[in-house]
Amino acid sequence: MQHTTRILASIFLGTRFLSAQGSFVNWESPHVHPLELTPDGRHLLAVNTPDARLEVFELRGSELVLRAEIPVGLEPVSVRARTSDEVWVVNHVSDSVSVVSLARRNVIATLATDDEPCDAVFAGTPERAFVSCSQANTLLVLDPEHPEAEPLRISLQGEDPRALAVSPAGERVYVALFESGNQTTILRGEESARAFPPNAVSDPDGPYGGVNPPPNSGASFSPPLRPDLPPPPAVGLIVRRDAAGAWRDDNGRDWSRLVSGDLAARSGRPVGWRLLDHDLAVVDAATLEVSYVSGLMNLDMALAVSPADGSIAVVGTEATNEVRFEPNLTGRFVRSHLALLAPGAGATRVIADLNPELDYARGTLPPAEREQTLAEPRGIAWTGDGTRAYVTGMGSNNVVAVDADGRRVPGAPIEVGEGPTGCVLDAERARLYVLDRFSSSISVVELASEREVKRVPFFDPSPPAIRRGRRHLYDSHATSGTGLVSCASCHVDGRTDRLAWDLGNPQGSMKPIGAAQNLGGGVAGQDTGFEAWHPMKGPMLTQTLQDIVGHEPLHWRGDKDGLEEFAPAFVGLLGDDAPPSPAELQELEDFLATLAFPPNPFRTFGDGLSNDVPLPGHYRTGRFGFAGQPLPDGNAIDGRNYSRPPNLIDGGTRACVSCHTEPTGLGTDHVLERGVFRPAPPGPLGENHCALVAIDGVSNVTLKIPQLRGLHERTGFDLTQLENTAGFGFGHDGSVDSLARFVSDPAFHVQSEQRVANLVAYLLAFGGADQPTGSDTDVLQPIGPSGRGSHAAVGRQLTLDSPPDAVEGARLAAMLAEADTGRVGLVVRGLKDRRPRGWYYLGGGQFQSDRPGEIHSLLELTSAAASQAERTFTVVPAGSEKRLGADRDQDGRLDGAPRLARR
Numbered sequence: 001m002q003h004t005t006r007i008l009a010s011i012f013l014g015t016r017f018l019s020a021q022g023s024f025v026n027w028e029s030p031h032v033h034p035l036e037l038t039p040d041g042r043h044l045l046a047v048n049t050p051d052a053r054l055e056v057f058e059l060r061g062s063e064l065v066l067r068a069e070i071p072v073g074l075e076p077v078s079v080r081a082r083t084s085d086e087v088w089v090v091n092h093v094s095d096s097v098s099v100v101s102l103a104r105r106n107v108i109a110t111l112a113t114d115d116e117p118c119d120a121v122f123a124g125t126p127e128r129a130f131v132s133c134s135q136a137n138t139l140l141v142l143d144p145e146h147p148e149a150e151p152l153r154i155s156l157q158g159e160d161p162r163a164l165a166v167s168p169a170g171e172r173v174y175v176a177l178f179e180s181g182n183q184t185t186i187l188r189g190e191e192s193a194r195a196f197p198p199n200a201v202s203d204p205d206g207p208y209g210g211v212n213p214p215p216n217s218g219a220s221f222s223p224p225l226r227p228d229l230p231p232p233p234a235v236g237l238i239v240r241r242d243a244a245g246a247w248r249d250d251n252g253r254d255w256s257r258l259v260s261g262d263l264a265a266r267s268g269r270p271v272g273w274r275l276l277d278h279d280l281a282v283v284d285a286a287t288l289e290v291s292y293v294s295g296l297m298n299l300d301m302a303l304a305v306s307p308a309d310g311s312i313a314v315v316g317t318e319a320t321n322e323v324r325f326e327p328n329l330t331g332r333f334v335r336s337h338l339a340l341l342a343p344g345a346g347a348t349r350v351i352a353d354l355n356p357e358l359d360y361a362r363g364t365l366p367p368a369e370r371e372q373t374l375a376e377p378r379g380i381a382w383t384g385d386g387t388r389a390y391v392t393g394m395g396s397n398n399v400v401a402v403d404a405d406g407r408r409v410p411g412a413p414i415e416v417g418e419g420p421t422g423c424v425l426d427a428e429r430a431r432l433y434v435l436d437r438f439s440s441s442i443s444v445v446e447l448a449s450e451r452e453v454k455r456v457p458f459f460d461p462s463p464p465a466i467r468r469g470r471r472h473l474y475d476s477h478a479t480s481g482t483g484l485v486s487c488a489s490c491h492v493d494g495r496t497d498r499l500a501w502d503l504g505n506p507q508g509s510m511k512p513i514g515a516a517q518n519l520g521g522g523v524a525g526q527d528t529g530f531e532a533w534h535p536m537k538g539p540m541l542t543q544t545l546q547d548i549v550g551h552e553p554l555h556w557r558g559d560k561d562g563l564e565e566f567a568p569a570f571v572g573l574l575g576d577d578a579p580p581s582p583a584e585l586q587e588l589e590d591f592l593a594t595l596a597f598p599p600n601p602f603r604t605f606g607d608g609l610s611n612d613v614p615l616p617g618h619y620r621t622g623r624f625g626f627a628g629q630p631l632p633d634g635n636a637i638d639g640r641n642y643s644r645p646p647n648l649i650d651g652g653t654r655a656c657v658s659c660h661t662e663p664t665g666l667g668t669d670h671v672l673e674r675g676v677f678r679p680a681p682p683g684p685l686g687e688n689h690c691a692l693v694a695i696d697g698v699s700n701v702t703l704k705i706p707q708l709r710g711l712h713e714r715t716g717f718d719l720t721q722l723e724n725t726a727g728f729g730f731g732h733d734g735s736v737d738s739l740a741r742f743v744s745d746p747a748f749h750v751q752s753e754q755r756v757a758n759l760v761a762y763l764l765a766f767g768g769a770d771q772p773t774g775s776d777t778d779v780l781q782p783i784g785p786s787g788r789g790s791h792a793a794v795g796r797q798l799t800l801d802s803p804p805d806a807v808e809g810a811r812l813a814a815m816l817a818e819a820d821t822g823r824v825g826l827v828v829r830g831l832k833d834r835r836p837r838g839w840y841y842l843g844g845g846q847f848q849s850d851r852p853g854e855i856h857s858l859l860e861l862t863s864a865a866a867s868q869a870e871r872t873f874t875v876v877p878a879g880s881e882k883r884l885g886a887d888r889d890q891d892g893r894l895d896g897a898p899r900l901a902r903r
C-alpha cells in the first residue's frame, strides 16, 4: 500500500493535500452519449472526458482523420449535433453545455445547467433543446435559437435522469432514469436508540412471528448457520414487490401488511405506501406533459429508438439484492437487460436477458462461456431498417447484436477496446463506431463481418495509476466466474447502485476487534463497549468508493482493515477462480486513490456555506408541525454552528464534530494520549485508522463513523410521502428515510423545524475542498483526516463573444479572486488570430499563454473577445491549470511553442 503511505506521509508532514491531487483530478464521470455522427455524415465526434475536449474526426473513405480537438467544459459526457456545424457538448462537472461551431473549431457559447447534466437532444416544432440534469432530477427545455434565455424546468419523478432519445417524428422525448430502483426497500430490523423507524422485522405480526433474522430457505438458513457461531444479531430485511403487488422476502413470505397494508405504520410507512420505479419518462415535446413507464430494470443505462418503427430499446442492469448471503449471490447478482417498448412507449413488449445462455445456477463457469457475456450495457444503436441493434458492454469490453424483437443474436460478441460506452452506426460505410472510454480510442467495427477492423487512439492525459488499475474494478471477464459481474456492478462508476445488500454469510467467522483499531479516538467513555463483528451483518448500503484510500478501516462497521482484505471478495462474491495478486490489488488501490468527490452544488462559489438553501424534496417529519409539509429554506451556516461546541448533543456529552470531523465527516484518525491527539500509527500495509464507535447500534454494535459527503445524491426515500423514488435512505442499512428524519432524532436535541432545515442544509453541503479543522487537544472537536473533495467553483465557465458587460465583469472578477486565493486554477481557451489558443492564470491579473514568454492581462484577453474570436474562461482544480490551459501533455513544452521544437 505504498500509495496510502505516500498520502499519509503528505498529511503527516502537513503539506497541502492539493499536492497529493496533482495536475489531474479523476471524477470518473459516466459517459451517456459520447459519440455522434454529424447529419451530413462527414464528421465523427467523440468526447475526450479526461482531456476536457471534443475530438473531431473527418471520415475520409475508410480513414478517420483527426481534424480538431476543441476544448470544452470539465468532464464532457455527451455530444449531439444539432446541425452539421453546431454541436452541443454536455459537461458533467462544469454543469454546462458547450455550443461548438465545427467550422470555427471553437466554443461559441456556454450554457449553464442544473447540477450534473448528462445528455441533450433536439425535438418538436418549433425545435426545442432538452437537457437532462441527473443530480437535480430535472429536464431543461431551451430554445436553441435563443439558448441564453432562462430555460423551462421540468422536475422529473425519479432519480438521475440521464440518457435521452427522440421519437422518429420528433414529437416525443424519452428520458431514461438511471437510478430508477427495482422495487426493493428495507424494513428496519435492529433495536437501537434511534426513535424511528420502528423495528418491523421483529414485529410479532410479521410472517415469521418476529423471528429475527428470519430464515431464507424454508425454516432454516441456506447455507446453514455454523454451529459454533454465537446467535446472529437482529438485522433489517430487504423486501421486493412482486408482479402481483405483494412485498415478499427472498423466502417467498409476504410482508405487504407491514409495508403498505393495514399495519404499514409498524414499518414507519403510510398505508398505501408506493415505491415508484420510473424507468422511462415520456415527454410530449409540444405540451411538455410527462408520463412514466415502470418495471423495466434497476439501472437504466442507455436507450435508442428504432428509426424503422419507433420502438424504444432501453438497456441496463437488474439486481437481485433481495437475495440474502454472499454464497447465494456469487457471480450472478445482476443481469444485463434490454427492454423493448412499443412506439410511443405504449406497452412493454419484452424484457430480454442480454445473456440468454447464461446458467444462473452456477457462480463459476468455464472460461469460454465467460467470454460470451455482455456486462454493463452503456450504449445502443439501431440500424436504419430496425432489424438489428448493437449494444456495448462497458464491463465486458465487447459489443453484441440484438434482433428487431430485442433478442440477442447468437454468435460470439465483437471484441473492442477497453470500456466501450457510446456507439453509432455509419450506414454509408456499413460500419459501427464504438467509443472505448477506458482505452481512449475509437473501435471501428465492420458490419459485414461484425469484427473490429481498426482502433484509433486519441490523446489521454490520465495518469498510469488510472489506466492500469481501472480494469480490476470494471472488467467482468477478467475478474468474475461468470463473466457477467465485477466490483463495478454494485460500485457503479466507482460510486454506488443506491441499493442495500445482505452480503453476510452463515458459514463465516467472527472477527475480533484488533489491537490496532482506533476505538473512539481513545477518548474516555468512547473507547469501551465494542463487540466482535458477526459474519451475518445484515443489509448494508453499497458504499461509494470515492476517496476511501487513506480513510481505513473500511465497511460501515469498519470490519476491513484495508483494501487488501477485499481480495477474497473476488472469489466469494465475483466467483473468480483466484484472488488478485498483491500487485494487482495494489493497482486497484492506486486507481481508487484517484477517485475524488465532484464539486458540491449546495456550496457557494467560494466553496463556503450558504445561509439560504432552498430545500425542495425535503419534508417535515412531524416532530414539529405537520408531517409531510415542505421544510423551510435552511441556513447551512447555522447548521454547522449547531454541529460544534459549545453546542452539545447526546445529553451534553459531545458534539457532531466530536465524531464527524471536517472536512470528510470521518472519525478522527488520531488517538488521545496523555491529553494530546497523536496520529494513529499506520497499519502493516500502510492503512490508516479512523475511529470506530460503539454508541449508535445495538445490533451491529461496533460501527465506523461514516464520512458525510455526497449525501445529496441519496435522497428520494421519505416515509412522510405516499410515493417515493428510492427504497433506501441513510445509516448503514438505509433504513432511516430522510436527512430531516436523521437529525430529528431526540438524541440530537433539535428544538425547531428551522433547526432541522438548517442541519439538512449543512449536511447537503458537507465536504468541499477545505482542510481539516479541529484541535489536537480538545476531545469535543478532534482533528480528522483530509479529503479529496473539489472546490465548489471548479468547472464554472463563462464564454465571451464581446468585451464583458457589467454582469460578466463581476463574474470574471469573482473567478480571479478565487484563483488568487490559490484554491482553484483558471484557464482561458478560444481563438486569437483565428487560431485555437490557451492561457492559464498566474495570479495578479496575469495569464501565461501557450507560447513561451507570452503573458497577457485580463483586459487584453477580454477586450479582444468577439464573435469569431470567442473566449471561454473555466475554473479548474488548483494544480491543473497549466495542463488544461497551455501544456496538455505536460512535457514542459507549451502547446503553442514553435512547431519545429515539438515532437
Ligand code: HEC
Pocket (backbone or CB within 6 Å): 333, 486, 487, 488, 489, 490, 491, 500, 501, 503, 537, 540, 541, 542, 543, 544, 545, 548, 553, 554, 555, 556, 557, 563, 566, 569, 570, 573, 574
Ligand atoms: C453485490 C454488490 C457489491 C459488489 C459486487 C461489490 N461490493 Fe463493495 N460494497 C458493497 C456493499 C453492500 C458495501 C457495504 C458493506 C458493509 O459495510 O459491510 C460495500 C463496501 C465496499 C467497500 C468499503 C468502502 C468504505 O468506504 O468503507 C469497499 C472498499 C468495497 N466495497 C470494495 C469492493 C470491491 C473491491 C469489490 C469487487 C471485488 C466489491 N466491493 C464488490 C456491495 C458490493
Ligand code: HEC
Pocket (backbone or CB within 6 Å): 556, 643, 649, 650, 654, 655, 656, 657, 658, 659, 660, 693, 695, 696, 703, 704, 705, 706, 707, 708, 729, 730, 731, 732, 733, 739, 742, 743, 748, 759, 763
Ligand atoms: C458518537 C459519534 C457520533 C456523533 C456524536 C454523531 N454521529 Fe452521525 N453517525 C455516527 C455513526 C456511527 C453513524 C453510522 C450509523 C449507522 O450506520 O447506522 C452516523 C451516521 C450519520 C449520518 C448518516 C450517514 C450516511 O451515510 O447515511 C448522518 C447524516 C449523521 N450521522 C449526522 C450526524 C449529525 C448531524 C450529528 C450531530 C447532530 C451526528 N451525526 C452526531 C456517529 C456519530
